[in-house]
Amino acid sequence: MDIRHRNNVTVTGRADGPVVLLAHGFGCDQNMWRMVVPALAEEYRVVLFDYVGSGRSDSSAWSEQRYSSLAGYAQDVLDVCQELDLRDVAFVGHSVSAMVGVLAAAKEPERFSRLVMVAPSPRYIDEDGYRGGFSAEDINELLESLDSNYLGWSAAMAPVIMGNPDRPELGAELTASFCAADPDKARVFASTTFLTDSRADLRTVTVPTLVLECAHDVIAPREVGAYVHAAIPGSRLVTLNATGHCPQLSAPEATAQAITAFLGGSR
Amino acid sequence: MCRTGALPDPDEEQDVDTTDAAFTALLEDSAEELYEQAPCGYLSTLMDGTIAKINTTLLDWLGLSRRRVVGRMRFTDLLTMGSKLYHETHYAPLLQMKGHVNGIAMELRAAEGARLPVLVTSKVKTSADGEPLLVRTTVFDASDRRAYETELLRGRQAAEQARRQAEADRERLQEALAVLQQSLLPTALPVIPGLETASHYHTASPDLLGGDFYDLFPLDDARWGFFLGDVCGKGPQAAAVTSLTRYTLRAAALHNPDPVEVLTTLNTVLSQRYSSGDTRYCTAIYGTLERRDDGFAVDLASGGHPLALVRRADGGAEYLPTPGGMLIGIMPRAKFTPASTMLVPGDTLLLYTDGLTEARIGPRRELYGDDALRAFATAQPSATGPQALVTALTALLDSFGDGLDDDTALLALGAPALAPAGGGPA
Incomplete structure (x- = not known):
């Protein structure tokens, strides 16, 4: 299995710099990071990839069983680390990937030196004594939303080609429609993202950790950021004056600066 | 319809006058009225989502007053929870990266607790030096269309289910046939x-x-x-x-x-x-x-x-x-x-x-x-x-x-x- 091809691995930045591994969340692919990569690339060796089932990964490697649990996505991270023989990795995970990073670091702690959790949430659904911001019904609505946007007319969301590996000439169009995804795989990723309860895993974190949240984020509200911060002793919490769930897009300079400050400062 | 330098045929003179009158009546429809009463919803938001301008059509659909919305609500506040999640994970990132997004299906929290299926299109307006200034969004009522699509989706799911069933049946039949063949x-x-x-x-x-x-x-x-x-x-x-x-x-x-x-x-x-x-x-x-x-x-x-x-x-x-x-x-x-x-x-x-x-x-x-x-x-x-x-x-x-x-x-x-x-x- 060629992991570089399978996970569409991209390596950029300073070849001899410390490694920063950027992991995208649900809904898009490694393109999510493109506005912060230039700032990181000056000092770091930046590794990007797509989870199997997202972006330009090899979708033939996808299986519902593996990608129905966050452990499957964590294995993608570890596979990439192993393939590139990465050590002392600063893992930067957006959204659900923040928790994927926690799982990967728990499994192979020797590989990871830092954890940056961008807009993390270990549990999206409200429970007694915990407020994640959503009900199970809300998550079902999202799944319906996914379905209704994959019907075909919404070109931005529907994949231009669906599982057509024997027509590589369509590859260019696929690039143009980034963030498009195979609906069945996206549905599994959505369910896994929003229905998993990873709160207990926060206790396994031992590396220096930055929790990077946005001031106004409906997906990961501030009380969730505070929860994560409190659950990881010694973690640092930085609140960006940004709106939405994707500060690497809405506030790229501030996001890159917070990451480099943390990585440089704790070195 | 377009008048050129050519002389009009005298026989058509009267028709042309009538058409001109109709156009003139239309032109009395001010730009403001066109905006406010358009058959679709319009809104403009700051880059953080705060609603800066919204037309009457959309306010009527939402059952909200301009005073409660402008400067006080963000676009995502108008959406149902599922659409809000979708907006944050798909729509907003796409808009930020591409500067425009076309025809995405969402649901509005409409007046009196109803849900209104809509199609949303947005475009970022930038300053002369490329700085994003605001987002212009149109919202189309997609109730009929969505009902039709739900049927399509249900049809597709039923077909998929039937296909799986048929495959399972075929496997069972082949097994039975193999046993029968062996018995001969x-x-x-x-x-x-x-x-x-x-x-x-x-x-x-x-x-x-x-x-x-x-x-x-x-x-x-x-x-x-x-x-x-x-x-x-x-x-x-x-x-x-x-x-x-x-x-x-x-x-x-x-x-x-x-x-x-x-x-x-x-x-x-x-x-x-x-x-x-x-x-x-x-x-x-x-x-x-x-x-x-x-x-x-x-x-x-x-x-x-x-x-x-x-x-x-x-x-x-x-x-x-x-x-x-x-x-x-x-x-x-x-x-x-x-x-x-x-x-x-x-x-x-x-x-x-x-x-x-x-x-x-x-x-x-x-x-x-x-x-x-x-x-x-x-x-x-x-x-x-x-x-x-x-x-x-x-x-x-x-x-x-x-x-x-x-x-x-x-x-x-x-x-x-x-x-x-x-x-x-x-």
């Missing part, structure tokens, strides 16, 4: 001292029961009955006749093993069935093997079946002629032709169905034919016995590929060759 053939040929036996059954289609059959069974201590045949057609009806044929042959042979008598009994049974409306007949060779001091005596009879082939110990091969044998089961009285031969050590008797000789070969798809089969048997190495012959024929059948479109049964019986004097392995 002996699970193993009996072990007969001094006799080597081999058989092969090639199934042309896993979806269709074939009509070929064969068997080998004891008659008494020194005699055995054998047969191989082919019921016309395929499928369950053919299989039913195959089953009837097989048990009739075995029972008839126990009563009187004379080959012509056995086939005559089968003909009577099948022709009674034939006259009842199911016009199925078969071809078959039935015979007996009797142990002798120097090998096995073969007596057989054929009803319309391809000739039995005997490969002799010296490597030569010959057909056993049974001229004039009639198809079994069509006429109430039928004539079957007997033949006899002796199998000495090294001889092999081969029975087969016409799938083998009627296979199409080569680019011109010619019949494989009797001559080619005899040549094939002759060309085998000198020590070839029943098992080796069937193995070679199985490879031959495989080599036919799609030229072999019928089921094919093979049955080979023979006395093993004697070890060369003084030369055999210890």
